Amino acid sequence: MRYLERAIDQAVDVMTGGDDAATVVGLLADNSAHWIAIDLAAQVAGVSLVPLPGFFSREQLGHAVRASGMQALFCADRDQAAALGFADRCARVGPLHLFCVRGETRPAHDAGLGRAARKLSFTSGTTGTPKPVLLSAPQQLATAHALAARIAALGIRRHLSLLPLPVLLENVAGVYTALTLGAACICPPLEQIGVHGASGFEPKRCLEAIAHYRPDSLILLPQMLHALVARLATDPGLRRALRMLKFVAVGGAKTPAPLIERARELGLPVYEGYGLTECASVVSLNTPGADRIGSVGVPLEHLRVRLASDGEIEIEIAGPACSGCAQTAGGWLPTGDLGTIDGQGFLSILGRKKNVIVTSFGRNVSPEWPESLLLEHPQLAQAAVFGEARPCLVAVLVVSSPVDDAALDRLVAGVNRRLPDYARIHAWLRAEEPFTARNALATANGRVRRDAVLQRYGRELSALYRRAGCCSPLPEPASQVS
DSSP: OHHHHHHHHHHHHHHHOSTTOOSEEEEEOOSOHHHHHHHHHHHHHTOEEEEOOTTSOHHHHHHHHHHHTOOEEEESOHHHHHHTTOOEEEEEETTEEEEEOSSOOOOTTTTTTGGGEEEEEEEOTTSSSOEEEEEEHHHHHHHHHHHHHHHGGGOOOEEEOOSOTTSHIIIIIIIIHHHHTTOEEEOOOGGGGTEETTTEEOHHHHHHHHHHHOOSEEEEOHHHHHHHHHHHHHOGGGGGGGTTOOEEEEOSSOOOHHHHHHHHHTTOOEEEEEOOGGGTSOSEEOBTTBOOBTBOOEEOTTOEEEEOTTSEEEEEOOSSOOTTOOOBTTTEEEEEEEEEEOTTOOEEEEEEGGGOEEOTTSOEEOTHHHHHHHTTSTTEEEEEEEOTTSSSEEEEEEESSOOOHHHHHHHHHHHHTTSOGGGOEEEEEEOSSOOOTTTTSBOTTOOBOHHHHHHHHHHHHHHHHHHHTSSOOOOOOOSSOO
16 A cells, blocks of 8 residues: 555656646556556546546547547557657656647536546447546545445455456446455456456456455456356356455446356355446445345435436436536436336336337337346347337347357247247347457447447348348448447
8 A cells, every 4th residue: 555655646746747737637558556546646636537448449549539638648658659649758657657748738628527527437338439428536436435335344355456447337436445445456457367458358367366366356247247157157166266255246237137146156246236437337236235136236325316207217416517418407317228216225227218129010128128038048148139110029149158050049939938929039140259349349348339230230130030021121221320
């Protein structure tokens, strides 16, 4: 901790030194203690920090630089910094150099949060162009304190970061919450823990890292949990690495209930949560003693959650409104997610409002419904269901292990027996590769980008419709997704 304090002091001096000190600073680097030091120092120095994910494309990084009005960049790679327009090396914090640009740039977010902004978190969302969300220090700390209070009784003393630190879920829910609890944050380079880019993941290496570092807590994305469970099921010897774990949060996208149940049977104390970048990552969370599998837990105490008349989840955000957020009167943020809240306050997510399929028979179907049943089967890693304005639904399936077409037919038939006729899958095709942020078919948190999947597989799906004979073909995909 003393080393981290010295690094923070050094970073503050770097960011505040000189008459022309930058007010918007980027950070493009692998996970490390120095990454955390610069992040915390920006809060102290009153600098707006822009954490840049290493898995962003060159175009996405350039857009984030321009949209934020970034004036300086912490980066270990001089060539990478130069490619983004930062050529003058003016200071360093450990292995990370601060590269500056000549001339003045007015921060693009001044009209939003102004001086209250302490972090510009860029999320790829449902398009390939990153979108900035501006967060104040109080917003981020409120989430960390609420999470710390929720899990304080577990005695977390060591947290291992398995997600890239620019991902707000790890940055706030992981690092800030652990520090609030007085716990140690372990943040080795991503390669060391089996994480590569936006979607590459080696479950065996990850389990070996868990065994080596012996953490009490982790945060996982659903795809990571799926891979770890599959590996543990075939290699019981690796389960010894899990004995010290007290809490494993999973979020970023919907997690099938059977996957959580199987993970717990194998020794992973997994609890699902739900969040939004606009709410500084976490909105609700299951915890030991307040747990309902299939839900995303009870909302954190500093947030108010309600349902609109159409079932859309709305959240009241305290403090300054974030830039670009469409908020209703009274500070309520429409999330775009449909949900329910039971009598004990547990929130459940039914699907995305904009994803609701209206069939040609006038039936409304949330594709997440059949998708969630498909993903209960370990042979499937991802699924995307389509059928807007058509009499029947079709699916694109990503398999997680070798399985023949006959077995997939049986799997889909079994799922269909649990669905009403209008929500059944009449035909399917195999995806050529997983949906990832790298191929632009998913966000960094694993949420499927449906328009992009339809763009990629539209012609094949049209052929499926013709063969199934249940409805007319889909329109040919446009040259690009709008």
